Every structure is written in structure tokens, then in C-alpha cells.
Amino acid sequence: MNNSITNVRNYNAAFIKVITMEKGSVVKIDYEMWVEGSEKLFDTTKEDAARNAGIHNPQIPYAPLTTIIGDGRLIKGFDSHLLAAEIGKDYEVAISAKDAYGAHDPSKVQTIPLIQFKKQNVKPHVDMQVNLGQTQGRISRITDSRAFVDCNHPLAGKSLRYRYTVVGEAKDPCKKAGWIMKANYPREVEFESEIDGKSVTIKVPEPCKYDVQMWPLAKYRAVGDLRNFGGFENVFFVEEYIMPQQPEKEVVAEGKKED
Amino acid sequence: MNNSITNVRNYNAAFIKVITMEKGSVVKIDYEMWVEGSEKLFDTTKEDAARNAGIHNPQIPYAPLTTIIGDGRLIKGFDSHLLAAEIGKDYEVAISAKDAYGAHDPSKVQTIPLIQFKKQNVKPHVDMQVNLGQTQGRISRITDSRAFVDCNHPLAGKSLRYRYTVVGEAKDPCKKAGWIMKANYPREVEFESEIDGKSVTIKVPEPCKYDVQMWPLAKYRAVGDLRNFGGFENVFFVEEYIMPQQPEKEVVAEGKKED
Structure with missing residues (x-):
């Protein structure tokens, strides 16, 4: 995955002043996002793209994301990439887990004996959301006797790929x-x-x-x-x-x- | 308990136009309220009166009640009495249960076996608030085996006596x-x-x-x-x-x- 934004800037730097974002720029962004290693679209602002990928959710109002750049409200890697973006240009950027949702923390995976689910008349399955009092997690694996409940962010430990355009400022x-x-x-x-x-x-x-x-x-x-x-x-x-x-x-x- | 407002009006009617409230008058009222047959103050807007009666509650901001007359937001008997009140005059009025919180409905008293409380490790006592799913009530009586939970309004079936002044309009x-x-x-x-x-x-x-x-x-x-x-x-x-x-x-x- 090449970091096209860097290429563009190096190329132009000597000739023209590139007008890019700055901290506090208020923008609208269209994006598509994949988990690296998967071809399946994970998230997008575009209704057609969601439909085509079979992930369309009628509860979501598909529209460009309105946000403030450099304020830490986006994941670090995306936020810093946006600082050098130009309006209307298409970019594609790979973001390591460190600059996205952080590393996967094994200590946040708990094991629950299956008998616990049985007592509550619940049939566990992989990906099921489980409420563990203070925290929530999803079942990542089930063995003969236990369920593994992962309380990390679902995207922890994943590298991500964004294709995006700043559609307006x-x-x-x-x-x-x-x-x-x-x-x-x-x-x-x-x-x-x-x-x-x-x-x-x-x-x-x-x-x-x-x-x-x-x-x-x-x-x-x-x-x-x-x-x-x-x-x-x-x-x-x-x-x-x-x-x-x-x-x-x-x-x-x-x-x-x-x- | 004499209905002093009626006396005043009859007395003056022939001589002067008495300026009284009308539906929709926006007023402040100071009052004290007793349940008929009890000498103990039940409710009041006056901090001193509450203190003297030993019913002062630090959670309550004691101040005249701001309300709208004739709009049904007060009990019927008080509301209609206010329609004929003059600002600054002291009144005392007895209100029958019918024109206050209605008759006591025996069908709203439920009996709960004491074993139910024991199961939940709760020790019932008279006046205890009890949550019965859709409705709430208070324990009005306890026998050897059962508690009687009364879900009527606490003032249902009671005649009330108000002493009040409209302090401003x-x-x-x-x-x-x-x-x-x-x-x-x-x-x-x-x-x-x-x-x-x-x-x-x-x-x-x-x-x-x-x-x-x-x-x-x-x-x-x-x-x-x-x-x-x-x-x-x-x-x-x-x-x-x-x-x-x-x-x-x-x-x-x-x-x-x-x-």
C-alpha cells in the first residue's frame, strides 16, 4: 500500500505552495475502510459502497463524516495523514495498529466456563456480545468447556487501510x-x-x-x-x-x- | 370547619365588586395542609411552619407555590376555592376526599404472603414502600402470615383542610x-x-x-x-x-x- 500523499507533496514541494489542512480545520470526508489482509469493506460513509459490499445498515445515515482535523477525534494515523491532504483529491493510506486502535492486549481476554451460560439459559456462539459487569466483550473462541471473551476494541491489533477524499472544508x-x-x-x-x-x-x-x-x-x-x-x-x-x-x-x- | 370564602363573598356581594381570580390566573400561594382528624401538619410551603411541626425536609425548597388556577393542576376542591379568592386574604377550607384524592379503593389493597419477603431477605414493616411490578404501594398492616400493601394514593379517602393565602398574582x-x-x-x-x-x-x-x-x-x-x-x-x-x-x-x- 503506497502512501500517495507523501509522493504528491515531495513532487510538488519545490514548485507550488500546496494548500493543505491544519489543526482545527473543519471538514467533510468520504471514506472506505478495510482491515489489512481482508478484501471485505469494513466501514464507509458511502451508501452505494456499503450496499455493494453487503454491509449496508439501514440504521446508519450514510453521508460524509463532518469532523475537526488534528484534534484527536480520529485515530492518530488518519488524523495526521489528513493534515497534509488537499480538498478533492483521492488518497489511500495504510495505518498500523499502533496508530489505529492500538495493540491487542491478551490480558483483556477472559475465559468463562460454559456452565455459566447454561445456568442463564444462554447458548453462546462466536461473535456474541457478552456483558461482564463493568466491561463488554465478544466471544472470540469456544472450546468444549470454556468461552473466550475478548474485551479489546474489535479493531485492536489490526492494520487498517483507508481510501478517502476530503470533500469540503x-x-x-x-x-x-x-x-x-x-x-x-x-x-x-x-x-x-x-x-x-x-x-x-x-x-x-x-x-x-x-x-x-x-x-x-x-x-x-x-x-x-x-x-x-x-x-x-x-x-x-x-x-x-x-x-x-x-x-x-x-x-x-x-x-x-x-x- | 367553616368555608370563610363563601361568607366573605355573600357579605360583600351587594356593595362592592370583589376582585377575584379567574381560570388561568397565574399566582403564588402559601399554604398549610392537614388531614382532617389529625392535628399534625401534613404539608406546607412555609419553612418555619414545617420546622415547628417537625416535618421539615432539607431537600424541599420552601417557597410559595407558583401555579395556574382552574387548570386542574391542583386538587379540585382547592382549585375551585381559589377561583373565588382575593389576593392577600387568609382562607381556611375543608375539602372532602371526593374533591381531593378520591375515595379509598379497597381493590387496590393487595396481600402478600410474608414468605415472599423472607425469600428476598427483606424484613417488612408498616409504611414500607413496596414495588409491585407495574405499581407501588405502602404496607398498611401486617398479620402473622401476610402483609397488606395499599396502592391507593396516600391521601385517598381523606378529607383535607387547607389554610392558605394567595400572596401574589x-x-x-x-x-x-x-x-x-x-x-x-x-x-x-x-x-x-x-x-x-x-x-x-x-x-x-x-x-x-x-x-x-x-x-x-x-x-x-x-x-x-x-x-x-x-x-x-x-x-x-x-x-x-x-x-x-x-x-x-x-x-x-x-x-x-x-x-
Whole structure:
């Protein structure tokens, strides 16, 4: 797997100034991701690609990932590669486990006697999710008497391969504010914003008004990001409850006789 | 127990127009409440009264109750009595069970064999709260073999006596908006509001910003009440995140030598 980004930069360095990302760039990225050694697509932002690979999940809103570069919210290897990316170019990058989800830690594999499952009337199988009190894992192997439950990240110890394109960057402060919101909220909504000096007012989208699961934390984190990466000081969230307009009553026909 | 409000009204009716509440009046009420036949105070908005009666609970923010009259959010007997009340006057009213928490329904008393408690290593006692799956109740009696769990409201079947004063009414639309918010949110916070025509903008108090328990429902109900009783059409909630001001840096002494 060649690291095409490095090639491009070396080639151009002496001739033209390559405009690339910087820490805090707010971007949208389309990507496909494979585990090295497997030809099967593991994850993607593209609906068609997911469908073609037979991994399409109707629960997932397929759309470019809105994120902030260099902030540690992506795996290290992908994040640092993005810092040197140009908008609209296709890249392919191999990332070692160390720069992805870390090495596989054998001490995080526990063995559970099969009798434990039987007591709870559960039939264990490989890949089954198991709750072990404080932690969760998946069954990686079953012997005659025991199940091995692996509590590592499913991608721990794996080298990954990304094919990606930065499809857009938000430069305009208003757009940037909206995208920073999006980078913090996993559902597919658009955020409208208005700017007045160092203050930004975000209109709270309809689904967020009633979302007590993800919205409170997203809102909290977004304030920090709007300050750190958007250059704003004050943040206002506005929830609007506008009275629905009544349909106008029919005009009574003129000259109608009174009873 | 005489119904003093009736006396007052009959006496004055022929001479002066008595200004009383109406459906939708937004008021603050101080009250003390007893179960008829008991001299022990059961509930009150007054901290001193609670302390004197030995029922003071440090978890409760003692303050006049902000509520909306005639909207069915108070027990029927109290609500209808309030409709004829005058601000600042002291009233005392007896309310039959029918107009309070309803008759006691014997079919809502269940018996649980004591062996059930023993199995769960629980020692039952009178007044203990018991969770019965869908419903909750309290143990009202224990025999040699069984516990009687009463799932009626604790005040079902009881006549009540209220001594109360309407300590204030919000007439000004801005104050009314704030009090309507308060009537929907049980914690002791103040709501600032601004009015522009048929629209009201409520500043979300600090504790509400992080309250995912009570605020979402309070907000939702308040919109309805602001429309029904405040006369507003559009409601805006604004959450402010203002950048804390940095302390100004010390000015470097003039004439400092450069190294």
C-alpha cells in the first residue's frame, strides 16, 4: 500500500505552495475502510459502497463524516495523514495498529466456563456480545468447556487501510459553526447559525429539542469546539416553538341570506 | 370547619365588586395542609411552619407555590376555592376526599404472603414502600402470615383542610411568562423573559441547561401554558454560554530594561 500523499507533496514541494489542512480545520470526508489482509469493506460513509459490499445498515445515515482535523477525534494515523491532504483529491493510506486502535492486549481476554451460560439459559456462539459487569466483550473462541471473551476494541491489533477524499472544508465562519455542531452530533441534521462579532447563535434543530440522550453532551462539547476552532467566545442556542398557522377560514359567499 | 370564602363573598356581594381570580390566573400561594382528624401538619410551603411541626425536609425548597388556577393542576376542591379568592386574604377550607384524592379503593389493597419477603431477605414493616411490578404501594398492616400493601394514593379517602393565602398574582405579561415557567419546573430558579409582540423569549436558567430529568418535560408543557394562559404564540428558549472574562494582565513597569 503506497502512501500517495507523501509522493504528491515531495513532487510538488519545490514548485507550488500546496494548500493543505491544519489543526482545527473543519471538514467533510468520504471514506472506505478495510482491515489489512481482508478484501471485505469494513466501514464507509458511502451508501452505494456499503450496499455493494453487503454491509449496508439501514440504521446508519450514510453521508460524509463532518469532523475537526488534528484534534484527536480520529485515530492518530488518519488524523495526521489528513493534515497534509488537499480538498478533492483521492488518497489511500495504510495505518498500523499502533496508530489505529492500538495493540491487542491478551490480558483483556477472559475465559468463562460454559456452565455459566447454561445456568442463564444462554447458548453462546462466536461473535456474541457478552456483558461482564463493568466491561463488554465478544466471544472470540469456544472450546468444549470454556468461552473466550475478548474485551479489546474489535479493531485492536489490526492494520487498517483507508481510501478517502476530503470533500469540503468550512472556511466561512457561519458554515464553520454549523459544521462544528454537526461534528459533535451524530444524527443527520443541519444547524443554522447567525454570527454577531464574537458571538454565534445556533438554531436548535427539531430532533435535538426532544433528544435527552445525545443532545445535552453534544451541546456541551460543541461550546468548547466553537471557542477553540470557530474563534467564537459566546454561544447561544435558541429553541423555537412557532405557533402553527391556522388554515384561513373560508370566506362566506357574499349575499348569503340570513336565516 | 367553616368555608370563610363563601361568607366573605355573600357579605360583600351587594356593595362592592370583589376582585377575584379567574381560570388561568397565574399566582403564588402559601399554604398549610392537614388531614382532617389529625392535628399534625401534613404539608406546607412555609419553612418555619414545617420546622415547628417537625416535618421539615432539607431537600424541599420552601417557597410559595407558583401555579395556574382552574387548570386542574391542583386538587379540585382547592382549585375551585381559589377561583373565588382575593389576593392577600387568609382562607381556611375543608375539602372532602371526593374533591381531593378520591375515595379509598379497597381493590387496590393487595396481600402478600410474608414468605415472599423472607425469600428476598427483606424484613417488612408498616409504611414500607413496596414495588409491585407495574405499581407501588405502602404496607398498611401486617398479620402473622401476610402483609397488606395499599396502592391507593396516600391521601385517598381523606378529607383535607387547607389554610392558605394567595400572596401574589402575575398580571404583567413578562412576569406572567416567568411565573408560568416556574409553575412547570419544580426547582427553585427564576426565569427571565423578554416580550416582542406575540413572542416571548425565555432565558434558560443555569441549572436547566444540564437537567435532562425534569427540564425537557417542563419546557414542553410550558410552551402549551404560555400559549393558553400567557397569550403568547411563539416561544423561544435561549441558552447562553458566555465566555468568562479573563482577569486583566498586570501592566509591565515602564522603563523596564531589555535584556
